[in-house]
Amino acid sequence: MTITPMIVSTDTPTYKLVDEAIYLAIQNLEFAYARSLDTFRLDEWVNYFADDCAYKVIPRENVERGLPVGVIFCNTKGMLRDRVRSIQEANIYNIHYPRHCITNIEVLSTIDGVFEVYANYVVYQTDQEGQTRLFSVGQYHDHIVFVEGVPKFQSKVVIVDTFSIPNLLAIPL
Numbered sequence: 001m002t003i004t005p006m007i008v009s010t011d012t013p014t015y016k017l018v019d020e021a022i023y024l025a026i027q028n029l030e031f032a033y034a035r036s037l038d039t040f041r042l043d044e045w046v047n048y049f050a051d052d053c054a055y056k057v058i059p060r061e062n063v064e065r066g067l068p069v070g071v072i073f074c075n076t077k078g079m080l081r082d083r084v085r086s087i088q089e090a091n092i093y094n095i096h097y098p099r100h101c102i103t104n105i106e107v108l109s110t111i112d113g114v115f116e117v118y119a120n121y122v123v124y125q126t127d128q129e130g131q132t133r134l135f136s137v138g139q140y141h142d143h144i145v146f147v148e149g150v151p152k153f154q155s156k157v158v159i160v161d162t163f164s165i166p167n168l169l170a171i172p173l
Contacts (some may be wrong), residue, residue, distance in 0.1 A: 018107050018117040022115070026144055027105050029151040030119055034100035037171055042084040045172065046077065050145055050152040053077055057173055058136065071160070072172075087171070096125040098135070098171050114154060117142040121158075123173055136173055137161045 029048060036045040049055065054170050058070035105119040119140045126132040127138040158173045 007133050018110075023107060025146075025151045026107060026115060026117055029086070029144065029153070030102045030105055030117075030140070030142075033153075034102050034121075037100055038098055040171075042087060045100075046080045046084055048153055049077055049080060049156070049173075050147055050154045051077055053080070053153060054155040054157075055080060055172070056156075057128050057155075057160060060159050063159055091160075096171075099124045100173075102140070113145060115142075115144045117144055121173065138173070 009130055033045065033048050036042070036048065053076070054073065055074045056070045058068070059071040062069055072083075074083060101122045101124075102117070103120045103122075105117065107115050107117050109116045117140070119142070121136075121140055122134070123136045123137060125135040138160040139157060141159060142153050143154040145154045160173070
């Protein structure tokens with residue numbers, strides 16, 4: 001069995017080993033998260049979160065300045081469901097096809113069964129005319145727990161590299 005390194009400290013990189021099965025489960029959660037958004041299965045997207053969860057989208061500039069103000073802040077699973085319902089039934093937004101690419105998935109630490117995971121993301125959008133453009137780039141700061149053996153996001157903080165998002169942020173990042 002291969003073992004994946006876990007960074008214990010980002011100041012001085014020292015590595016602790018993470019079981020490959022755990023790493024693969026976390027990686028598969030990240031990829032399934034992206035697939036659910038790319039295929040507009042938003043009800044499925046909500047189920048990737050633990051019952052007690054948070055989802056935030058915050059500009060990098062705000063993080064660097066210690067400002068907690070974000071573009072999106074959902075601190076319960078009910079709020080995530082409400083967001084999905086508004087996207088499906090109420091919001092009007094540009095029709096597009098998103099493509100989420102997730103890379104560099106790192107398990108940085110684990111404390112009391114909570115895995116701290118960082119990953120880079122890129123989101124492209126293709127419009128109805130077939131034009132594809134870069135929509136958002138940034139990093140996921142995740143806390144992942146295993147609920148009955150299944151990985152779930154306890155929190156997902158999306159740090160967008162720029163404050164300016166070119167269009168309405170309808171589909172989650």
